[in-house]
Amino acid sequence: MVSSSLLPVFLLPPSLRSQPLTLTLVHFQSSFPSPRPFVRNVAMPVLDRLWGPDFRIRDSSLTVGVYPDEPPGSRVWGPLRTPPVTCGGLPLTLELPALIRQLRAAWTARRRGTRGPERSEGSTWTEAVQDEAKEVKQDLENSIAHLEADGRLNAGHAGVLLAERRGSYPLIDLQLLKPSAQQGQVESGTRRKLKRLLSFQRYFHASRLLRGLVSHTPGSLHLLDDDYLGQAAHMLSKVDSWSFDIFLFDRLTNGNSLVTLMCHLFNVCGLIHHFQLDMVKLHRFLGLVQDDYHSHNPYHNAVHAADVTQAMYCYMKEPKLAEHLTPLDVFLGLMAAAAHDVDHPGVNQPFLIKTRHHLASLYQNTSVLESHHWRSTVGMLRESGLLSHLPADMSQDIEQQLGSIILATDISRQNEFLLLFREHLDNQDLDLQLASHRHFILQIALKCADVCNPCRDWELGRQWSERVCEEFYRQGDLERKLNLEISPLCDRQTDSVPAVQIGFISYIVEPLFDEWQRFTEPSLLSQLMMSNLHKNKARWGRLRCVHAPAETQAEEPEAEERDGGGEDIP
């Protein structure tokens, strides 16, 4: 059970209490794995005390469904259904995403009340969204000023990460709500703090709703943008090329590489048709995922996710694999790749453990980041309602399988997977007719895609190498500042990029790709990757000789040394 002081709580301002719709929203997205007990045991009593007997939650359905040009209904999934939910004895027919929508409606209603007449029937959703964008911008400016003044965000270890977090909402300390508070009477200092956080939080929430919509609004694009998008579209025609330049693609799509790539791949793989996906929900889900990557991370950002997704697509097209994969496998492979590092804080698990980050205690110091990536993904899937038309057991199965594939990317489990993979190949007992074996190969394929950057063309691989080392060094800088021991590979004064690369290639990448090549052969792609890998390693070796002082030049590991594979790395 996570401590209540760490739970993000979203409360309506007191002025809304007099409105007919009295709604209080609790949102905890990824930090709390099981929402309903929290709502019932923690949030409801507190909210009840704050808002009194008027407090109630009811459903409203504000989502717009746009389906592709296919016949309605699905042969595969049967009739649409929404499972009923109860909460603390109340008939609660909605999940948190619907609560969020309802909150949005309440805000809109309030704005209509205070700022003039309702929009005319003819006004469009786009106009409403643009209006909202202006307000959100204003809110953001206010919020930044407040946050800069808020020393709490810079104090101590927790503060460091709190300020860096982007995908999860700011945290409102429930302890701030004095037990003596009656009917929403909160001490004035506390009220100020809540107001500040609310406005900041509202920016994040609203920006999530806007994400991906504003920039694609017809008329908002420049001619130049069309030109760029034309080039991006041209690149997508070669999306299965191993030389695909994801950095260029990201620039051409104005930082939307992950959303654009995923929409394209879902389309060409026939997943939208097969799963009868709502395009608006899909776009919203992908926007949430893309924006929950931290763009200020040099390595663990949305471009890394797009790069891994593109590699995963190439691997799933390997002839050995492609003929056996079902639409569900392809769906899982692409989704897991796109979301596998979502909301990565730019530091590793040991750092989270030694700074007692709440995620470390939440996930009991085991696969902390991967568990968080998975639970965040599940939160966003539910928030977007992307799978809400599927039978409950189907969407639960998808969530579980996504978890198992994402958790396999925990690099500390490298040996476990490598040994099992080798054993299957030695015994020649992989049977891709079996769903469990296909699942295992999806896990291996995502692991390969996650560490494939040294197998890319030199120019692409070099950029990833420098980015990942820069992220390690930043962690090292932070550790130095906090008087913590500097983690392995994280000292910019002693761990050179070429040395880190040679170690990584020798201990992690080569052992894994040797087996992947065995599995996929004969494969032109695997041959190309191995050739790049060996050339790149040799080149890093030459660079290490140039840069390192003679006495610190380590020998390359011998082949026997390497074959153990799988050392932990940050």
Ligand SMILES: Nc1ncnc2c1ncn2[C@@H]1O[C@@H]2COP(=O)(O)O[C@H]2[C@H]1O
């Ligand atoms: N080129 C590289 N050099 C060193 N480490 C890397 C490199 N590429 C990936 N990694 C590490 O491998 C890890 C794989 O999982 P993550 O993407 O979470 O984090 C990655 C990095 O920690």
Ligand SMILES: [Zn+2]
């Ligand atoms: Zn990754």
